[in-house]
Amino acid sequence: MTAVDRAAVPDLAELAEVSAGLETRSAGAAVRWAYERFGDDLVLAASFQDAVLIDVAVEVAPRIEVVFLDTQYHFAETLWYVEELRRRYDLNLRVIEPLVEPDNRWRTDVEGCCGARKVEPLARALAGRAAWITGLRRTDAPTRANAPIVSWDVARSMVKVNPLAPWTDADMAGYVADHQLPVNPLTERGFPSIGCWPCTRPVMPGEDPRSGRWSGKGKTECGLHA
């Protein structure tokens, strides 16, 4: 397996063609394309909200590096779930911590808090790599409605692969049921979207699944997918 030249911007037309071709193929095909193309220069960033992306990826590339951003404000259930999946899949897991100590910044400055606890740590995790895989889906939010499966991440100068981009909530639930995947305990307690405890609340039936994130704070994205 040959790693790409990290300094080189790939042929964007080729990326668009690859992405279009993957629209009618499985999520595993997207992971396979990325792993064959980038090898160990590929990183998977996992939120541990569910196990779908990890299950798909390790089937193709069992030793793919999986990154978890430990913001220091995750729910205890999520931290338990990280260990559960690490054991289940024998994950090549890398936990990245922020460079700051726990503080109260989330009370008054959610942008700055996410910047210090998510955006900067992710930049460190991806430094020197050629491509990253994410669990982003088009149904997550209107801002993600046109997300391609494969694209050039301009902000990070690397290829971004979203194998689950076309998946609906029903697709996700069906995969979890068919493969009998463990679920984050919060999912069963009204948390369809799971982030840090200070910024995540359960949602009522009929509410937008992501309305529980930064509720009332005028924020919808943590900055990782800007």
Ligand code: SF4
């Ligand atoms: S989600 Fe909230 S607690 Fe977590 S990093 Fe962002 S502002 Fe801080």
